[in-house]
Structure formats: C-alpha cells, structure tokens
Amino acid sequence: MQAIPETQVHSLWWYSWRRLKRNKLAMLGLVIMVLLFLCAGFAWLIAPMNPNRQILEYARKPSGFAGNILVVKAPGGTYPDEYIPIESYTAGPEFISFVRVGGSKDSVSRSHLISADEAEWHQTPTFVLGTDRFGRDVLSRLLYGARVSLSVALFAEIIAIFIGVLLGALAGYFRGTVDAVIMWFTNVIWSFPFILLVLVFSLTLKEFIDVFDSIIPLSDWVGRGAWQTFLAIGLTSWVDTCRIVRGQFFSLRETEYVEATRAVGFGPMRTIFRHILPNALGPIIVVATAGFASAIIAEASLSFVGHGIELPTATWGQMIYDGLGFLQAGQLPGLTLYPSIAIALAVFAINVFGDGLRDALDSKMKV
Amino acid sequence: MSKLLEIKNLQTFFHTDDGVAKSVDGVSYEVDRGETLGVVGESGCGKSVTALSVMRLIPMPPGKIEGGEILFNGRDLLKLTEEEMRSIRGNEISMIFQEPMTSLNPVFTIGHQIDEAVILHQKVSKAEAKLRSIEMLRLVGIPAPEQRYGEYPHQLSGGMRQRVMIAMALSCNPQLLIADEPTTALDVTVQAQILELINKLQKELGMGVVMITHDLGVIAEVSDRVAVMYGGKIVEYSSVDEIFHNPQHPYTIGLLDSIPRMGEHHTRLNTIEGTVPAATSYPKGCHFCTRCSFADQKCWAEEPRLADTGSEASGHHYVACWHLDRVAATRRVVETE
Numbered sequence: 001m002q003a004i005p006e007t008q009v010h011s012l013w014w015y016s017w018r019r020l021k022r023n024k025l026a027m028l029g030l031v032i033m034v035l036l037f038l039c040a041g042f043a044w045l046i047a048p049m050n051p052n053r054q055i056l057e058y059a060r061k062p063s064g065f066a067g068n069i070l071v072v073k074a075p076g077g078t079y080p081d082e083y084i085p086i087e088s089y090t091a092g093p094e095f096i097s098f099v100r101v102g103g104s105k106d107s108v109s110r111s112h113l114i115s116a117d118e119a120e121w122h123q124t125p126t127f128v129l130g131t132d133r134f135g136r137d138v139l140s141r142l143l144y145g146a147r148v149s150l151s152v153a154l155f156a157e158i159i160a161i162f163i164g165v166l167l168g169a170l171a172g173y174f175r176g177t178v179d180a181v182i183m184w185f186t187n188v189i190w191s192f193p194f195i196l197l198v199l200v201f202s203l204t205l206k207e208f209i210d211v212f213d214s215i216i217p218l219s220d221w222v223g224r225g226a227w228q229t230f231l232a233i234g235l236t237s238w239v240d241t242c243r244i245v246r247g248q249f250f251s252l253r254e255t256e257y258v259e260a261t262r263a264v265g266f267g268p269m270r271t272i273f274r275h276i277l278p279n280a281l282g283p284i285i286v287v288a289t290a291g292f293a294s295a296i297i298a299e300a301s302l303s304f305v306g307h308g309i310e311l312p313t314a315t316w317g318q319m320i321y322d323g324l325g326f327l328q329a330g331q332l333p334g335l336t337l338y339p340s341i342a343i344a345l346a347v348f349a350i351n352v353f354g355d356g357l358r359d360a361l362d363s364k365m366k367v
Numbered sequence: 368m369s370k371l372l373e374i375k376n377l378q379t380f381f382h383t384d385d386g387v388a389k390s391v392d393g394v395s396y397e398v399d400r401g402e403t404l405g406v407v408g409e410s411g412c413g414k415s416v417t418a419l420s421v422m423r424l425i426p427m428p429p430g431k432i433e434g435g436e437i438l439f440n441g442r443d444l445l446k447l448t449e450e451e452m453r454s455i456r457g458n459e460i461s462m463i464f465q466e467p468m469t470s471l472n473p474v475f476t477i478g479h480q481i482d483e484a485v486i487l488h489q490k491v492s493k494a495e496a497k498l499r500s501i502e503m504l505r506l507v508g509i510p511a512p513e514q515r516y517g518e519y520p521h522q523l524s525g526g527m528r529q530r531v532m533i534a535m536a537l538s539c540n541p542q543l544l545i546a547d548e549p550t551t552a553l554d555v556t557v558q559a560q561i562l563e564l565i566n567k568l569q570k571e572l573g574m575g576v577v578m579i580t581h582d583l584g585v586i587a588e589v590s591d592r593v594a595v596m597y598g599g600k601i602v603e604y605s606s607v608d609e610i611f612h613n614p615q616h617p618y619t620i621g622l623l624d625s626i627p628r629m630g631e632h633h634t635r636l637n638t639i640e641g642t643v644p645a646a647t648s649y650p651k652g653c654h655f656c657t658r659c660s661f662a663d664q665k666c667w668a669e670e671p672r673l674a675d676t677g678s679e680a681s682g683h684h685y686v687a688c689w690h691l692d693r694v695a696a697t698r699r700v701v702e703t704e
Contacts, residue, residue, distance in 0.1 A: 265456035
C-alpha cells in the first residue's frame with residue numbers, strides 16, 4: 001500500500017461554496033439579498049422618518065423634496081409629536097412665530113416645542129423618493145416594507161418547506177397507498193388557482209388571528225395580519241417542494257446506499273431523514289429559493305388586493321396599490337415604480353442566487 | 368446445537384403485472400459457523416433474492432415470501448417482527464453488496480457511516496464507536512485509518528470502498544455474512560485481494576459466509592460447499608471439489624465448459640444455448656429443459672427432485688435431473704476423447 005499524500009480534506013459544502021463564489025451573478029444575488037435583509041432588519045435605524053407619519057400638507061411631493069418642519073409636543077403628551085410644516089419661522093424669546101404652508105400665520109410657545117434645542121424642534125428632512133398621498137416618506141415605507149416582504153417570504157417558505165419535505169419524503173419513500181393519498185391531496189391543492197387559495201386561507205385564518213397572536217405576537221412585530229399571511233402563503237405553496245422531494249426520493253430510495261442502510265438494520269425514519277434527505281438537499285434548497293421569490297410576489301399580490309398585512313403597515317404590494325391610481329391618472333409614477341423595483345430586485349436576487357446554488361450543488365452530485 | 372443458517376423450501380414470489388414471478392421456488396440450503404457456501408448461477412436465477420429473503424429485504428409488495436422457513440440459530444426469521452429483524456440486520460447477519468461505488472452515502476464521511484451502525488447496534492458512545500470504526504478500517508487493510516476515517520466516499524477507490532463496506536458489515540461481529548457479488552464491480556487484482564480479505568476475516572472471526580456470485584473462479588477460491596441455482600431452484604448442491612471434478616447436472620457441466628481454460632485453443636468460447644426463460648413463465652417440469660440437450664417429454668412434464676448421488680468418499684451430492692445416467696455417459700465419452 002502506498003502512502004497517502006497529505007491532502008486537506010474538505011466537506012462537500014466547502015466545495016459547493018467555492019464553486020458558488022466563482023459565479024459572479026449568483027454572488028451579486030447573494031449580496032443584494034444580504035443588503036435587503038439588513039435594510040429590513042435595521043429599518044428603524046436607516047429609515048429617515050417614521051413610515052406612518054402623515055404630513056398631509058406634503059402629500060404627493062416629488063423625489064428629493066425638502067421639508068421644513070416644526071416639531072411640537074402633541075396635546076396630552078400621549079400621542080406622538082406633531083409635525084407642523086412651515087414656510088418660515090422667527091424665533092422669539094418665548095414664542096416661535098411661523099407661517100404655515102398655505103400662508104396662515106401662527107405661533108407656538110417654546111414650552112410646547114419638543115425640546116429646547118433648535119436642531120431638534122426645527123427639521124428640514126429631505127424626502128429622497130418623495131411622498132405618497134398622505135405625505136408619508138416613500139423611502140421609509142420601502143425600507144419598512146422590506147421587513148414585511150422578507151419576513152413573510154421567509155416564514156411562509158419555512159412552513160412550505162416543512163410540509164412539502166415531510167409529505168414528499170413520506171410519499172416518495174413509502175410509495176403505494178401513502179403516495180396515492182398524499183398525491184391526491186397535493187393535486188387537490190394544486191388544482192386551485194394559487195392566489196384564490198391564498199385568499200381563502202387568509203380570510204379563514206383571519207378569525208383565529210387573536211389566538212395565534214396570544215401565542216406569538218407577530219402582529220406587534222410585523223403588522224396586524226402577519227399570522228394569517230404567513231400561514232396562508234405557507235400552507236398553499238408547499239406543493240412544488242412536495243413534488244420535487246417525492247421525485248428525489250423515488251430515485252434515491254433505489255440507490256445502493258439506501259438499500260445498505262436497510263441491510264445495516266436502520267428503521268425507515270432514520271433512513272428517510274438521516275440518509276436520503278441530506279442527498280436531496282440540493283434540489284430542496286433550489287426549490288426553496290424559487291419559492292421564496294414567489295412568496296414575495298404572493299404577499300405583494302395579497303396586499304395589493306387588500307388582504308395582506310393590515311393598514312397602516314407599509315408593504316410593497318400595498319404601496320403599489322396606492323400608487324396605481326396616480327399612475328392611471330398619469331401622475332407620480334414613482335409611487336408605483338419604486339416598490340415595483342424593490343420587488344423585482346428581491347425576486348431577481350433570490351432567483352439568480354438560487355440558480356447559482358443549483359449549479360454549485362449539482363456538480364457535487366457528479367463527484 | 369442448531370445450524371447457523373438453515374433455509375428450508377423457501378418460496379419467494381413477485382406479483383407483477385405479467386403474472387407471478389417465481390424467483391425462488393423451493394430453495395433449501397444451510398451454512399454452518401466458519402463455513403462458506405458458494406451460491407452460483409446466472410442473472411435472475413434467484414440467488415440474490417434468496418439472500419434478500421434471509422435479510423427480509425424483499426420489497427413488499429410486489430414481492431412476497433410465500434412459504435418455507437429460514438432458521439437462524441434455530442429461530443425462524445420469517446416469524447420475527449420488523450423490529451426484531453432490524454436488530455438482527457447488520458448486527459448478527461450482515462450483507463455486502465455488488466456496487467461499492469454507490470453503496471456508500473456520498474454526503475457523509477466513511478467514519479460517520481461506520482459509527483452509525485456501531486452506535487445503533489452496540490449502544491456505545493460516539494468516542495467508543497470511533498475507536499471501533501478505526502479498528503475495523505485497520506482490520507480490512509485500509510492504510511492510515513485515522514485519516515481515512517474523516518474522508519468522503521468519492522475520495523476512495525472502488526477497492527477501498529468495498530473494504531469500507533466490509534468494515535461496516537463486520538463492525539458488529541456478525542455471525543453470518545452474506546456477500547452478494549462483492550467482487551463483480553472490481554478489477555481482477557482487487558478482486559483477489561477482497562476475496563483473500565473475506566477468507567482471512569472469516570477464519571479470524573469464525574463467521575458463516577454466503578458468497579453469491581456468477582463467477583466460478585470466485586467459488587473455487589472461497590467456498591467449502593456450492594449450490595448451483597437455475598430458474599429459482601437449486602439444481603446441484605455439493606462440496607466444492609465434487610462440483611468441479613464430478614459435475615452431474617447438465618447446467619453445471621455447461622457452466623464449467625464455458626470457462627476458457629489455459630492451454631486450450633478456442634476459436635469460440637463454449638456457451639449454453641438459448642436464454643433463461645422469464646421468471647413468470649418457467650416450464651412446468653425441469654426449469655432447464657428449454658436449453659438442455661438431454662431434455663425429453665418427461666423433463667417438460669415433471670419436475671425432478673434433488674436426490675443424493677454422493678458416496679461415502681464424496682459426501683452428499685444432491686442433483687435434480689431425470690437423466691443422470693445419460694449425462695454421465697456422455698461426459699465419460701467426452702473425457703475419453
């Protein structure tokens with residue numbers, strides 16, 4: 001026997017990652033995804049304004065509009081601060097006199113101002129992407145909208161993968177009656193138009209939203225309606241995963257190493273989840289990324305028709321719906337355009353990343 | 368003390384769309400501790416199905432074990448629950464397969480795969496399992512086992528992988544090893560090494576071995592006794608010397624004649640005429656009658672039983688043929704020529 005040369009042994013994941021790194025487009029997708037997730041996660045830090053702050057005087061302003069605002073305490077102190085858009089102001093020792101947008105003159109006592117510091121009570125925010133019809137900052141809403149889109153896509157996809165993998169694995173491994181029953185069920189789900197089914201689930205689950213919220217208060221974290229949206233999309237989009245996993249199991253269960261696990265005395269559950277599933281992981285990851293992209297679109301569609309996350313939470317689909325009226329009237333195309341670009345960008349990024357991932361994992365199988 | 372493995376009149380049928388395939392129909396053989404039984408026959412003769420029946424790994428449906436007994440240390444394996452059977456598989460009876468290239472899971476290290484079997488059956492800790500695995504890798508002649516332990520199957524050659532499969536099969540000290548064409552996929556020099564290894568380990572560990580193959584060379588090398596199978600039945604069953612020096616069934620004779628011998632000059636190799644009939648349509652009588660030059664009406668109509676033709680000197684020698692006299696006479700003529 002010859003001596004074994006000292007070579008560094010790496011896991012198959014290491015090789016896949018190395019292949020993936022060489023794929024420029026996939027890495028671009030990955031970078032965009034990471035940036036989007038960072039935007040979503042740190043929206044409270046990055047967003048220039050509260051996304052739900054309405055400044056009606058500033059409604060429908062174009063990109064780059066510069067505001068001029070006095071910030072005063074709201075009456076009673078429990079409500080958020082009040083933003084008074086002004087044209088100009090003169091600061092006196094006790095009162096600030098100012099001219100409102102529109103020309104009317106007014107004044108406010110210094111004690112009502114948000115603080116004694118002029119930099120805080122007088123602000124000139126720039127609305128980089130303009131404002132919507134309620135005078136809300138579009139950029140801030142986009143950033144907060146990413147949070148909804150990505151979290152819905154993520155959790156819906158986790159639910160979908162869980163159901164799809166479980167059913168697909170059982171159907172593919174046991175075949176026969178188990179397969180027939182699962183595939184019958186899958187085909188029933190599949191035969192409905194996707195968005196219709198999501199709507200049905202969403203409206204049905206709406207009744208139980210308080211029950212879910214008492215367990216995990218997603219409504220507080222993401223927006224009211226988060227639970228039903230997660231579940232509705234998750235419960236309807238597992239079909240592709242299920243079919244792919246089933247197909248994988250059909251072929252993998254016939255391989256010698258699976259037969260060998262039976263000969264070693266392993267039970268079916270151990271064989272399915274410890275031995276076959278890791279081999280089907282490549283296709284599952286790829287179908288998961290594709291599903292992630294379609295979940296983003298599904299959430300946007302659901303919001304667009306008004307059954308997604310409830311108002312006033314910013315979502316991309318809701319923003320497109322809001323902007324649509326203006327677009328049809330030939331005004332303010334940005335209101336529709338920006339969230340559309342955001343959706344397209346997210347879907348593009350996850351898709352090219354998924355494609356790259358498939359290539360990286362596929363050639364692994366040929367080793 | 369009962370025999371290690373005793374198969375009695377095993378019948379394993381497959382219920383297919385084309386009818387019932389009687390892949391194994393009334394097979395009986397036995398293997399004792401420290402003994403190697405060679406099972407030889409061409410593809411589809413039922414030799415692997417018999418072995419899979421012993422492991423209870425016949426895919427059901429469409430397969431079904433219709434009758435017979437498989438006694439392992441006197442216990443009928445066919446009466447055990449799936450749970451009990453699972454604790455026997457890989458533990459008391461192990462099996463190695465034909466395809467070492469694909470018999471290992473590509474996504475796990477070989478160490479992980481041996482460990483898992485050891486942990487399942489021996490109920491030991493991860494650290495103990497690792498020691499055991501490395502010891503097994505060393506036993507089967509893998510160099511630098513500590514390093515190989517952490518490697519993936521694609522980093523090993525075919526021969527190395529078959530050694531790993533053997534290490535895995537033997538990791539729980541089985542009493543019986545079923546080797547289903549363990550050398551078919553390997554090149555000739557590696558074949559010899561693997562057979563030598565199995566022989567050596569059998570002596571060291573005192574296992575019974577069932578060596579399934581279609582290669583008579585392998586049989587000659589490792590077996591103590593031989594069962595020749597054709598069409599789901601055993602047609603001849605005796606010691607290895609008897610099979611090679613005194614074959615009595617026309618099929619066995621045909622098989623031996625098809626081996627090219629050193630020193631003889633052939634323009635064409637000898638073959639057995641015809642092909643094996645489908646398992647769903649075996650003839651009513653002797654299954655070999657479609658290809659046998661001795662076959663007459665009786666062969667087609669009535670099935671011959673295995674009968675002992677052995678003498679005191681030769682030991683038991685079972686043959687299932689109606690025309691032993693004619694076959695023997697022809698053979699004598701051929702030999703004197």
